[in-house]
Amino acid sequence: MRWVALGAAAALALAASVVLGPAAVPLGELTRSDIVWSLRAPRAVLAFLVGGSLGVAGAGLQALVRNPLADPFLLGLSGGAGLGAVLALATHLSGPWALPLAAFAGALGALALVYRLGLVGGAALDPRILLLGGVAVGAFAAAITTAVVSLADAAELRNAFLWLWGGLSAASWDTVLVLAVYAPLPLAVLFAAARPLDLLALGEEPARYLGADVERVKRRVYLAASLLTAAAVAVSGVIGFVGLVVPHIARLAWGHQHRALLPAAFIGGGALLVLADTLARTVVAPRELPVGVVTALIGVPIFALLLRRWTIA
Amino acid sequence: MPCPYTPTVRPLGQILGRPPCSPEARRPLRSRHLQFPRGRDGGACALHAQTLAHLRSAGDGRSDLRGLLLASLLSLACRPAADRPAAAAGPLSAVDDAGRTITLAAPARRVVSLLPSFTEILFALGAGDRLVGRTAWCDYPPDALAVPSVGDGMPPNVEAVAARRPDLVLLYHSGSNVTAADQLAGLGIPAVLLHLDRLEDLGPAARLIGRLTGREAQAESLAATMDSLASQPTPARRGSLVFVVWDNPPIVIGRGSYLDGLAALAGARNVFSDVAAPSAQVSLETIAARDPDWVAVLSDSAAPPAFAARREWRAVRAVRTGRFLNLPGSLFGRPGPRSGQAVRELRARLEAGGAP
Numbered sequence: 001m002r003w004v005a006l007g008a009a010a011a012l013a014l015a016a017s018v019v020l021g022p023a024a025v026p027l028g029e030l031t032r033s034d035i036v037w038s039l040r041a042p043r044a045v046l047a048f049l050v051g052g053s054l055g056v057a058g059a060g061l062q063a064l065v066r067n068p069l070a071d072p073f074l075l076g077l078s079g080g081a082g083l084g085a086v087l088a089l090a091t092h093l094s095g096p097w098a099l100p101l102a103a104f105a106g107a108l109g110a111l112a113l114v115y116r117l118g119l120v121g122g123a124a125l126d127p128r129i130l131l132l133g134g135v136a137v138g139a140f141a142a143a144i145t146t147a148v149v150s151l152a153d154a155a156e157l158r159n160a161f162l163w164l165w166g167g168l169s170a171a172s173w174d175t176v177l178v179l180a181v182y183a184p185l186p187l188a189v190l191f192a193a194a195r196p197l198d199l200l201a202l203g204e205e206p207a208r209y210l211g212a213d214v215e216r217v218k219r220r221v222y223l224a225a226s227l228l229t230a231a232a233v234a235v236s237g238v239i240g241f242v243g244l245v246v247p248h249i250a251r252l253a254w255g256h257q258h259r260a261l262l263p264a265a266f267i268g269g270g271a272l273l274v275l276a277d278t279l280a281r282t283v284v285a286p287r288e289l290p291v292g293v294v295t296a297l298i299g300v301p302i303f304a305l306l307l308r309r310w311t312i313a
Numbered sequence: 314m315p316c317p318y319t320p321t322v323r324p325l326g327q328i329l330g331r332p333p334c335s336p337e338a339r340r341p342l343r344s345r346h347l348q349f350p351r352g353r354d355g356g357a358c359a360l361h362a363q364t365l366a367h368l369r370s371a372g373d374g375r376s377d378l379r380g381l382l383l384a385s386l387l388s389l390a391c392r393p394a395a396d397r398p399a400a401a402a403g404p405l406s407a408v409d410d411a412g413r414t415i416t417l418a419a420p421a422r423r424v425v426s427l428l429p430s431f432t433e434i435l436f437a438l439g440a441g442d443r444l445v446g447r448t449a450w451c452d453y454p455p456d457a458l459a460v461p462s463v464g465d466g467m468p469p470n471v472e473a474v475a476a477r478r479p480d481l482v483l484l485y486h487s488g489s490n491v492t493a494a495d496q497l498a499g500l501g502i503p504a505v506l507l508h509l510d511r512l513e514d515l516g517p518a519a520r521l522i523g524r525l526t527g528r529e530a531q532a533e534s535l536a537a538t539m540d541s542l543a544s545q546p547t548p549a550r551r552g553s554l555v556f557v558v559w560d561n562p563p564i565v566i567g568r569g570s571y572l573d574g575l576a577a578l579a580g581a582r583n584v585f586s587d588v589a590a591p592s593a594q595v596s597l598e599t600i601a602a603r604d605p606d607w608v609a610v611l612s613d614s615a616a617p618p619a620f621a622a623r624r625e626w627r628a629v630r631a632v633r634t635g636r637f638l639n640l641p642g643s644l645f646g647r648p649g650p651r652s653g654q655a656v657r658e659l660r661a662r663l664e665a666g667g668a669p
Contacts, residue, residue: 023602096622167562172625
């Protein structure tokens with residue numbers, strides 16, 4: 001029943017995002033319209049993939065660091081991506097893909113640095129140091145970014161922040177293809193780690209006694225979740241809230257078993273972002289709202305409602 | 314969302330919608346445009362005559378007549394310049410756009426301009442020799458480059474401004490500049506806050522600057538030209554356009570902006586003139602559906618913008634067919650004495666591009 005409801009919500013959100021938009025396209029011409037085929041449809045699919053990736057990455061990271069506040073961007077990736085994007089603009093890298101590639105490279109750089117910091121205690125990845133390292137690397141990257149923006153006089157630099165704040169304007173079948181080829185591997189790694197993640201929730205020691213290869217799971221989950229987030233930030237900037245709230249909503253409805261939780265977070269995250277983007281495009285048309293605003297405006301009330309229902313029950 | 318950048322991000326309106334403040338507008342550009350006529354009367358009248366001549370030659374019969382009318386009005390306005398002494402005696406007083414009253418004992422002799430448009434106005438009034446400080450973005454006229462820069466002016470470096478020992482500072486009216494003006498006033502330096510967002514703001518700004526520098530007659534004729542330019546209705550028969558300020562997310566220019574007015578004067582319809590804000594984020598879908606004949610970008614190069622190669626942008630017909638208008642930021646990005654020239658150039662580009 002829960003799955004049917006979730007599936008229906010996702011299908012409804014996808015259908016709405018193709019049918020609705022600021023441009024008037026009659027229902028009869030939907031399948032022939034260029035606007036639908038080259039703009040709305042890829043944007044809906046991209047929103048679903050990005051939202052789903054963020055949901056799964058958030059769920060995985062929350063289990064890994066055993067902290068309900070964990071979010072895919074907490075571990076320094078947004079800072080790294082921002083620095084990459086700003087450097088690309090400051091050095092006048094040209095080409096239609098320069099910005100996403102530079103952001104991706106920046107996120108990977110931050111990932112590597114945080115990962116290395118997480119290993120300071122030896123071979124074991126320490127989640128607490130991972131968290132602290134992520135915050136520190138993020139702040140450091142943000143400081144360099146701000147310095148570059150205030151010192152360089154390239155006009156586009158300030159606009160890099162607009163891009164960084166997230167949005168799906170860059171959606172095309174090309175971006176969809178890139179993400180569709182890239183995302184399945186880290187997603188599969190996370191889904192495969194569902195059982196050990198359940199054990200990890202008991203604590204590292206108990207998990208080890210129950211037969212989980214804790215170090216390997218931690219490394220894999222961290223890398224897979226971060227690689228997913230890096231790709232998401234490269235194609236759509238930092239879209240907040242999906243990776244934080246969707247795993248909690250899924251946990252309230254599906255419990256703590258990651259075998260059900262991760263797929264639910266994927267579909268739920270996808271549906272939420274598709275819905276949020278549809279609203280962002282249509283409610284103030286012809287203008288558009290930043291999608292992160294809408295994800296928070298929808299996500300928080302749903303979250304509060306569920307929290308209330310489940311704590312009362 | 315952990316976004317640590319808030320302090321450096323300015324409100325959109327300030328970054329994009331207000332061309333005088335927009336970084337595009339401030340980018341250095343090699344000047345290859347009209348030389349400023351610099352006669353004894355400051356050249357203001359000569360400039361107007363030239364503006365009108367161009368407007369007339371570019372227009373049809375009707376604007377010819379209008380131009381003649383304007384020219385006669387202008388000659389009236391210009392005449393007193395020759396008879397009257399430039400500097401008025403006694404204390405000068407004026408109220409700026411922030412409602413502050415500024416009183417000067419005598420016309421300002423040492424002026425710091427913190428907006429490229431103010432710098433251009435000063436030179437057009439023949440008071441360029443009084444400029445003792447400018448922003449890093451003030452690149453026109455070329456003579457301005459010889460004056461020491463006091464930084465990028467966003468926000469103003471009050472210490473650097475004060476070090477130029479000005480007796481008048483010209484500031485764009487914005488939140489952070491109000492603070493700077495108060496600090497300057499605390500140092501005993503008179504500072505003026507002026508709006509300069511649209512063509513209509515040019516006339517009043519020129520008059521006030523002229524009053525405080527004792528160049529009232531020149532200012533009056535410059536202001537008259539600017540006012541008449543701003544009030545000229547032009548039929549939109551040279552096609553439609555969209556001003557794309559940024560591509561991801563797409564940000565376009567709306568009605569409350571200088572560029573929108575410029576397009577209207579050049580005879581092009583801004584497809585987003587229903588958006589009341591100076592600039593706004595919109596969907597690509599909306600741009601594609603409104604189907605403008607041209608995509609205009611502020612750019613100093615002639616090459617198509619990078620987003621032209623992105624697949625999603627090819628849903629816009631003007632992008633597919635490569636109909637871009639690359640407008641140099643120094644001329645098009647700011648309202649100023651050269652606005653008439655910007656209108657003519659845009660008109661010529663639209664006509665050279667052929668019928669939509």
